[in-house]
Amino acid sequence: MSEHDKVNILLVDDQPAKLLAYEVILKELGENLVVATSGREALEILLKNDIAVILVDVCMPELDGFELAAMIREHPRFEKTAMIFISAIQVSDLDRLRGYEMGAVDYVPVPVVPEVLRAKIKVFAELYRKTRQLERLNLELEDRVRARTAELERSTAQLVASEQRRSMALAAGKMGSWDWDWVSGDWMWDEGQYRIFGVDPERFEVTSTNVQALMHPEDVDRLRKLVGEFARGVRTYEAEFRINRPDGEQRWCAGTAAATVDRSGRVIRVSGVTIDITERKRAEERQSLLAREVDHRAKNALALAQSIVRLTRAETINAYVDAVEGRINALARVHTILSLSSWRGAEIGRLVADEMAPYASGTQVRAGGPEVSLQPATAQTLALVLHELLTNSAKYGALSTRSGQLSIGWQTVDDMLAMTWEETGGPVVREPTTRGFGTRGILAGIEAQLGGQVSFNWRPEGLICRLEVPVTERGPVHHRSERYDSVEESLQTAVR
Template sequence: MDHEKVNILLVDDQPAKLLAYEVILKELGENLVIASSGREALEVLLKTEIAVILVDVCMPELDGFELAAMIREHPRFQKTAMIFISAIQVSDIDRLRGYEMGAVDYVPVPVVPEVLRAKIKVFAELYRKTRELERLNRELEDRVRARTAELENSTAKLRESEQRRSMAIAAGKMGSWDWDWISGDWMWDEGQYRIFGVSPESFAVNPANVQALLHPDDVDQLRKAVAEFNKGTRAYETEFRILRPDGEVRWCVGTAAATVDDSSRVVRVSGVTVDITERKRAEERQNLLAREVDHRAKNALALAQSIVRLTRADEIKAYVNAVEGRINALARVHTILSLSSWQGAELSRLIDEELAPYSLGGQIVLAGPKVQLLPTTAQTLALALHELFTNSAKYGALSTRSGRLAIGWQVEDQLLTLSWEESGGPLVMPPKSRGFGTRSLLASVESQLGGQAQFDWRAEGLLCRLEVPLKRTTAATAPGKFDAASAAELQRASG
């Protein structure tokens, strides 16, 4: 549905970041206003009505906290929503400071586009609906003053206006309510019933029934609101959870305002409820993603540490080349997994990434179906393939133009069987002892993946067969975890 655009102010001293925010927020269809400094932002605010301010915490001259403090000092902007973006680790003290300065939310860098859009959209919609309500209320007041003689007609128009207001509120996942403080009567609109998951036909709106729908840990919020109004408070806002009859928990933010009589006694309380469940869930997903990234990074570092510690070479240059090759292989598979949000990696993509540095033309033949590997399997198998390609390029079929390599794979009963067959290269002599690459390949495939690796050093070329379970049935090694047992196995492999 078409609606009037609102202005969103983006404040950052880095043009590249401003451009990124514009790209992310473009699809919201709002007016994006740019400011490259705190002072420029203040100039914009004095000339333009702004719904939401997205501001970087770290800026020269005026940082985000100082800018927020100056904005809040102006009466016009005391209710303007401000969201801080921080590229540094934000402490609890910094968050408290930000909220004291008027921030409504924090967004860490790197920014998740879906999360940023969702946060901006909520406050833009709230701003738009609030302005719509103000406009409708002004219209109602004008009509009542101008048409007191036409009581019946003005009453009908008031009812029509209320219906439009309810529709606008419901469209923004909002509901409105009214509480007669003297008689105790409640009035809910359709949006309010929808948020609480009840129907007007079966639910009687009264304090006892409403309290029964509140989450047990948030019941005190209602009592506190009542106490505040009794003490003379005219407006109150809080977040709370509701427990719908079907068992679903929803997060809401409620805003209430009191109406008083000539003796300053509260006679009526009216309010708006906004369903912010999706925002809360987005925040939970963001926190989960942050913990997952931390977990993956620690595992990758542990694996890299083992590579550095266990690699053996007779001279520094050979050692550096070996370590760089293995870490680059790990980096390549990490990139593939990142692009899939760590859901997994396709086997042929891993092989293509390892092939890329060699430019071997038609020397290699690949044959096999699409196989999606779990992150743990992909990481370990990528390092195993790297060792095979490295050894072949140094000593085997890929060391000469006449050499040929056939790689085939198949899956049966969740068991991946991969064959590596070299031919046409230098005459192969069975090694007197296994090198580190071969021993680490055996250890990683067998210990990490619970599979098997077999080598046949034929005179015409190496024949290797890897059998890898696609789903682990033992709890020896948790998915995505390079544990002490695996490191010990590689230590034994290194001799």
């Protein structure tokens, strides 16, 4: 037996001869024998050492065996320490009962039979040793359990963090994942899948029938054929499809699926990821529409410029060049305004300011009114109208002299824009006997193209022109090329 495995056996007796006899008898056990000649000495030893068995004499001066046993049992460390009483006198049953109540596990009468004493001590020493071994094993097991628990907690925390990152990535990418048991037909959806399909996880039961009911009817057969390919050896597929949400919204999705097979090659599970690509599809549609719009706008701008070049009239080449350049520059300015708004519209204040820019440094021109957003076609027509009025004013009206004044004001009534062009302080005005190209162009653009109204008041002190045009489009929506065709036809009519 190694020193580590030996246990301490405390021998308590006030007679040294008896102690020596006990040591001789118990030496064969190979344990550590500790002796005490009194109860107080025994208590001191107990407080400093771990004791497996206590062999104590009942009859001792000052502190007998029963009193010592009572004091030992009061200490938490020694509540279960085995104590064997040795008595040289005949004890009654009451004495035995008292001894057992004090914590004795056995009695040994005197004269002591060595074999009996060794056997009793050996049993309790071995029991103590096994108990300590079990305690050590329990501690080791608890340490391993704690270590394993901590490891599991770390792994769980990592899995939770990983799942959170995955969920965040799926949510950010408008993605969802799913799993379908090929054999039982059971489905598993994550939160992203429910979100894409627009259904409540608490109310929607994920079954093949219910999932198919959310698919666009035109895509169901194609998807069913793709799934059927798994049974014929295909392991993955990718497809785009549409879903109809319960709220009526249609969404575009891209799906990727992969099959899991057993050792025999039989499909047992299909897992996949769904991505909401509605915004991408809409962007593609907008891009396609924008490409068509750019093509039409380029053709229409060229057509309108061609019409201006072909229909402009002038007495000299220089006058012709000035007229053409002025009108094309007016179109270029409004084109810039519309481009800045992605062709959603043009603010009338910016439109008027750009046309009046050559005269903005002085005090001849005053303009003001509420901000109104004009449709692209309205803005282009109004830009040409303002250019014609400005050109006439600079040649023959208020802006042809330094004393002349021009006031431009506008307001909205219902869905109509009412603009007033008023000149004062210029040369005396006389009503023209015939309508020139500019006047007829104004009439054609406002009345024929936009469905508005134009009135001219040729006062001697200055022209007053009133325009009314709809702020919003009226009537059937025509293609822009058709609109510009009608403009050119109106201008041709004006020239005739």
